[in-house]
Amino acid sequence: MGSISVxxxxxxxGKQNIYLHFNYGRKRQYRFATGLSLKDKKHWNADSNSVKNVKGEPDSQNINSKLSLLISKGNKLLSELEDSGSPIDNLILKKHLKKIKEKGSSSIRKKVPLLTEHYDWFNDHFSVHPxxxxxxxLAKSTLKPxxxxxxxxxxxxxxxxIKFTFEHITLEFHHDFISYLQKEGFTSNYIGTQIKNIKTIMHDAYERGLHTNVDYQKSGFTKPKEEVNHIYLNMKELTAIKNLKLKNRPKLDIARDLFIIASMTGLRVSDFxxxxxxxxxxxxxxRFLRVKTQKTGKIVLIPLHPFVEEILKKRNGEFPPSMPDQHINEALKSIARKAKLKDEVIIKKTIGGKQVETTYKxxxxxxxxxxxxxxxxxxxxADMPVVDIMAISGHTSEKVFYNYIKATSLERLEKISSHSFFN
Structure with missing residues (x-):
């Protein structure tokens, strides 16, 4: 059981400030400022934890009364937290002691739900329920993050x-958690995904009446985000990959054909x-493909591009066999190198809170x-209407869709200049 010392x-x-020291586990302590003080250390009675009634401490009676009440309430708080089965940590103690100091009391709910408990339930439940x-x-590709x-x-x-309750997820948590992720060396966009997922879990729990904490809804509880110069391959580069002779490298041949099919259909890896x-x-x-996409469940219709027809003809009308995602990614590095995609690309990313600029082939x-x-x-x-591209790619938001458009400013200039307005 926890204990309190003064x-x-x-x-x-020369004043002496009075603090309560809460001991609630092995090497787990919290120091709470009572806001009370005495003028001289000689006027303190360590045996009774009180200020001596002397001329030098004219407010001793008031101080002792308030201190006695805080000790009593603090002991009761520790007892109630232990009985409730709720986690005890410095943040929880600080929150309740602040209420006691301001209002004279703080209610303890029985069995405070934990963030990770609801998170586990959320993943299990929505992996099978809509x-x-x-x-x-949740699709497998969504459930993974x-x-x-x-x-x-x-x-x-x-x-x-500690164990996080919903009440822990404050603006202070937001700041500290991002700092922790930055120290772990994660990129800004990856950190943004973590914040977005936490906000989703918090909102689900809020709607189920599991908590009343709305800090996650505040404007300051933002998810970091930055534009990254992701590459795309133009038709000349894709043609070079398609024309590679890989008959003696069956794994590379399969990975190459899957990649070309994806490049001509816009399908995600879970679909192509x-x-x-x-x-x-x-x-x-x-001739076209009818595909029910795994991530959204939507059905998309995609005309068969000549490159896809070529692959089907090469494989006697069959599609390439499936291959694990990571194996395709490993093979693609070798395939792209064989296709002589050697242009230098500068990628700027914020990693660990610092912007890093790296040059790649x-x-x-x-x-x-x-x-x-x-x-x-x-x-x-190629001037395909955006609405038609989105119908194939399955994007429902133009904002998200345009993140996929990786044409350079000069390539956009060429496209725009051919518009009738400029002619």
């Missing part, structure tokens, strides 16, 4: 030696990696997701 600390002009907003369960955030929160809890002949249909002589940056960006950008440069 200690003095020297203040200004979310109210989307009317669909949620699980990553939960793991990071638990690691942070271990470092602090699972295509089969049942996805191919025809309408008025037009283009082939070092090619990944699965490069294909989706390449589709959107090349279709945009």
């Amino acid at each position: 200690r003095l600390r020297a203040g200004k002009e 979310r109210p907003k989307t009317q669909k369960p 949620y699980k990553n955030t939960l793991r990071i929160i638990k690691d942070y809890e271990k470092q602090l030696g 990696n699972n295509l089969n002949t049942s996805n191919i249909e025809a309408h008025k002589g037009i 283009k082939h070092e940056l090619v990944t699965n997701h490069t294909a989706r960006r390449s589709f959107c950008t090349n279709a945009y440069k």
Whole structure:
């Protein structure tokens, strides 16, 4: 069981400030400033934890009365927190002691729910049940970053030696958590994803009446975000990749064909990696793919690009077999190098709170997701209407869609200059 002791600390002009020291576990202590003080250390009675009734301490009776009440309330607080099964830490003690100091009391709810407990439930529940907003369960690709955030929160809890309740998620937590993630060397956008996921869990718990803390809704509880110069491949570069002779390298051949299909369809890896002949249909002589996307559940119709038809012909009408994401990404570095994608690309990122500028060869940056960006950008440069590109890519927000358009300012200039307004 926890205990309380009273200690003095020297203040200004020889005054002695009175503090309560809470001991609530092995090496777990909290020092609380009572706001009370005495004029001289000689006037303190350590046996009774009180100020002596002497001429030099004219306010001794009032100080002793307030101090006695704080000690009594503090002991009661420790007892109630232990009985409730709630976690005890400095932040929790500070919050309740502040209420006691200002209002004379602080209510303790039985069994305060923990953030990670609800987070675990959220992941399990919505992996099989539809979310109210989307009317669909969380896709595997969406569930993965949620699980990553939960793991990071638990690691942070271990470092602090506490368990977060919903009341912990304040603007102060927001600042400290971001600082922790920066020290861990994460990028601003990755940190932003963690904040976004926490806000989602907090909002779900709030709507279920599990807490009344609205700090996560405040303007200061923002998610860091920055524009990163992600690459795309133009049609000349994609053609070079398509034309590579890889018959003696079957794994590279499969990865290359999957990448080209993705670059001509705009499909995510979870979709292009699972295509089969049942996805191919025809309408008025037009061959196209009908795909129910895993992430959104929407059905998209995509005309078969000649590059895709070429791959199907090479494989006797079949799509390439699926391949683990990471294996495709590993293969793509080698494939892009063989295609001589050697242009230098400067990538600026905020890592660990500091902006870092790194120069890469283009082939070092090619990944699965490069294909989706390449589709959107090349279709945009080819004057395909944005609404039609979005119908294929499955984007529902133009704001998000335009993040995928990686045309340079000069490439945009060329496109804009051909508009009738400038002619």
